[in-house]
Amino acid sequence: MVRTTSTPKPWRVLMVVENLPVPFDRRVWQEALALRDFGCDVSVICPKDKNNTSSYEVLDGITIYRHRLPVQAKGAAGFVLEYGAALFYQTYLAWRVFLTRGFDVIHAANPPDLVFLVAAPFKLFGRKFVFDHHDLVPELFVEKFKRKGIGYAVMLAMERLTFALADVVISTNASYRKVAIDRGHMAPDQVFVVRSGPDITRFKPVEPSAEIRARGKYIVGYIGIMGSQDGVDDLLDIIHLYVHDLGFVDTHFLLIGDGPEHQTLEARCQSLGLSPFVTFTGYLRGAALNQALSSIDIGVCPDPCNEYTTRCTMNKIMEYMAMGKALVQFDLLEGRYSAENAAAYARPGDFRDFADKIRLLVDDEALRHTMGASGYQRLIHHLQWRNEVPELLAAYQAIGMDTVPGDQQQRQEPSGLPVAMQRDGRPTGQPVAEISR
Numbered sequence: 240m241v242r243t244t245s246t247p248k249p250w251r252v253l254m255v256v257e258n259l260p261v262p263f264d265r266r267v268w269q270e271a272l273a274l275r276d277f278g279c280d281v282s283v284i285c286p287k288d289k290n291n292t293s294s295y296e297v298l299d300g301i302t303i304y305r306h307r308l309p310v311q312a313k314g315a316a317g318f319v320l321e322y323g324a325a326l327f328y329q330t331y332l333a334w335r336v337f338l339t340r341g342f343d344v345i346h347a348a349n350p351p352d353l354v355f356l357v358a359a360p361f362k363l364f365g366r367k368f369v370f371d372h373h374d375l376v377p378e379l380f381v382e383k384f385k386r387k388g389i390g391y392a393v394m395l396a397m398e399r400l401t402f403a404l405a406d407v408v409i410s411t412n413a414s415y416r417k418v419a420i421d422r423g424h425m426a427p428d429q430v431f432v433v434r435s436g437p438d439i440t441r442f443k444p445v446e447p448s449a450e451i452r453a454r455g456k457y458i459v460g461y462i463g464i465m466g467s468q469d470g471v472d473d474l475l476d477i478i479h480l481y482v483h484d485l486g487f488v489d490t491h492f493l494l495i496g497d498g499p500e501h502q503t504l505e506a507r508c509q510s511l512g513l514s515p516f517v518t519f520t521g522y523l524r525g526a527a528l529n530q531a532l533s534s535i536d537i538g539v540c541p542d543p544c545n546e547y548t549t550r551c552t553m554n555k556i557m558e559y560m561a562m563g564k565a566l567v568q569f570d571l572l573e574g575r576y577s578a579e580n581a582a583a584y585a586r587p588g589d590f591r592d593f594a595d596k597i598r599l600l601v602d603d604e605a606l607r608h609t610m611g612a613s614g615y616q617r618l619i620h621h622l623q624w625r626n627e628v629p630e631l632l633a634a635y636q637a638i639g640m641d642t643v644p645g646d647q648q649q650r651q652e653p654s655g656l657p658v659a660m661q662r663d664g665r666p667t668g669q670p671v672a673e674i675s676r
Contacts, residue, residue, distance in 0.1 A: 581614025
């Protein structure tokens with residue numbers, strides 16, 4: 240009698256994200272690639288934008304379905320229209336994927352906390368729901384609209400229903416994990432911390448741009464989304480104070496990114512008389528982004544202090560650290576955890592102190608290099624993306640992903656080190672890397 244063995248089918252994962260397209264959403268894209276590398280068949284539903292216009296695309300082995308959004312939300316009516324349209328397209332595309340490619344897991348990222356409505360029917364078919372907790376939506380609502388009331392109560396209810404439906408929760412930091420456990424009533428062993436560190440095999444220093452360096456004796460950089468809650472408007476006030484009140488005209492500010500407030504911010508920059516000192520680059524990625532960030536002397540993280548931002552991990556902080564750059568930020572809980580000695584911390588809400596901290600680092604080259612090197616080493620040993628992959632896979636193992644082809648204990652990372660599946664989310668060994676100056 241001849242015995243035959245069959246190869247287990249790969250797990251099929253459908254990722255859903257509403258507020259950013261992929262691959263622009265770095266966290267979602269890195270998670271998709273990590274799951275692909277582990278043997279999963281990964282599909283993504285996300286919105287279109289002006290740089291990602293294809294409705295269907297296969298990129299690096301990831302199948303992407305993009306939908307249009309009729310508006311960029313401004314005000315309550317705008318949010319209702321945007322999120323209603325997103326919910327319609329996500330539901331339609333999820334059923335399309337289910338009936339064609341199929342999936343075993345819906346991995347949903349917020350905001351908004353509405354994707355549970357897309358996932359709920361598929362729970363009846365035995366599909367798993369992974370909630371990837373990107374934002375504290377109730378706190379984000381208060382920050383955007385400066386009030387609580389019935390809207391805030393609705394956001395709390397949506398968050399609670401999302402947690403209730405989730406089989407596991409992936410939190411971006413320890414503060415979010417606490418919310419999932421305390422406010423979401425999740426069991427601690429259902430919540431996994433997966434930070435959003437950059438992949439240093441792709442995100443790394445290169446030769447600076449001579450064209451950027453020629454814009455000023457010193458270059459200060461910002462990278463990030465340009466929305467109403469991201470502090471870029473405050474950054475323009477800080478730059479105005481730095482240039483016009485303190486008289487420092489030797490510094491140029493490079494603002495990298497895009498978002499719903501981009502045009503408004505450019506117009507305000509011009510009205511403040513800052514155009515000679517500020518460049519808005521728009522959306523950059525890949526080699527262009529690496530070169531732009533390699534060309535700055537320091538980075539800035541102007542997110543204001545509130546209940547939302549103090550518990551958020553800002554990707555930009557770790558991106559500056561990956562480039563070996565010191566940075567200035569307001570003194571926020573999770574921001575300090577990420578940066579430690581790589582940042583100079585301004586008093587929350589004190590624009591003059593922020594401007595002074597910029598000048599401190601601009602004037603002291605040795606200090607900013609020391610801080611930048613410290614941040615780079617922290618990123619390498621603790622915060623880079625490869626360190627987070629085991630915890631991502633542990634979350635999937637918690638929902639039963641034990642039939643993926645291959646020996647999980649022998650999966651290799653680019654460095655050649657085996658990844659040991661430890662519950663604390665850390666591999667057994669780390670490479671040591673130095674940054675050249």
